[in-house]
Amino acid sequence: MFGVRKNNSRGFSLIEILIAIAVGLTIMGALYSSFIIEKKIYDVQAQVAEMRQNARAAMDMMMRDIRMAGYDPVNTPKLGTIVTAAADRIRFTVNLTRTNTTTTALNSPDEDILDPNEDITYYIETLTTGTQQLVRVARERLSPSTASDFRISPIAENIESLAFTYHKSDGTSAGVISDIREVRITLTARTALPDPSYTDPVKHDHYRRYTLAAKIIPRNLLL
Numbered sequence: 001m002f003g004v005r006k007n008n009s010r011g012f013s014l015i016e017i018l019i020a021i022a023v024g025l026t027i028m029g030a031l032y033s034s035f036i037i038e039k040k041i042y043d044v045q046a047q048v049a050e051m052r053q054n055a056r057a058a059m060d061m062m063m064r065d066i067r068m069a070g071y072d073p074v075n076t077p078k079l080g081t082i083v084t085a086a087a088d089r090i091r092f093t094v095n096l097t098r099t100n101t102t103t104t105a106l107n108s109p110d111e112d113i114l115d116p117n118e119d120i121t122y123y124i125e126t127l128t129t130g131t132q133q134l135v136r137v138a139r140e141r142l143s144p145s146t147a148s149d150f151r152i153s154p155i156a157e158n159i160e161s162l163a164f165t166y167h168k169s170d171g172t173s174a175g176v177i178s179d180i181r182e183v184r185i186t187l188t189a190r191t192a193l194p195d196p197s198y199t200d201p202v203k204h205d206h207y208r209r210y211t212l213a214a215k216i217i218p219r220n221l222l223l
Helices: 014-067
Strands: 082-085 089-093 119-126 132-140 149-157 159-167 182-190 209-216
Touching: 014 089, 014 119, 014 132, 014 149, 014 159, 014 182, 014 209, 082 159, 089 159, 119 149, 119 159, 132 159
Parallel strands: none
Antiparallel strands: 082 089, 089 119, 119 132, 132 149, 159 182, 182 209
């Protein structure tokens, strides 16, 4: 007759299960914390990259346009010039082209500055949300047969400051528009959202900032 074999195997005790759960939760918590930290770093880097890209694109556009200030190959009388030279904005004109299809010299300079992109202004606009953006005001035409009209186009968001200074050929400050031979721009952009882990040493807030400076010589003003 066979005897009954005693089974000595046993399951986990309650204490062992609780210890395993605690260890698992600790590991999951560490992984989650690491993920949150990495995500915050990524978000900050993405904001900084966007801020710098906006600032550089805005500066490049302004430099390209301002460099053409005063362009007027017709020059009878000279229509291209700097119209407004303020500390926070600039307005200038160029005689680029004609777009009226009834003319025989399409796309050649004419005797006015009423065509698209021939009268341009740059300045900062404050939105109702408090956000500031760089805008470009220029003439646009809906069709070749319609008159051009001024339109405001946002160029870059979160542009905190924009400053212009105007100089003579020798680098000294230009007191009147006719003496301007050099335009210097300082532009400061900031991130769209604050970074709680960062404090600006000057503003004492949590926004990161990026400042660009440029010097433009509109050579057509010499003509």
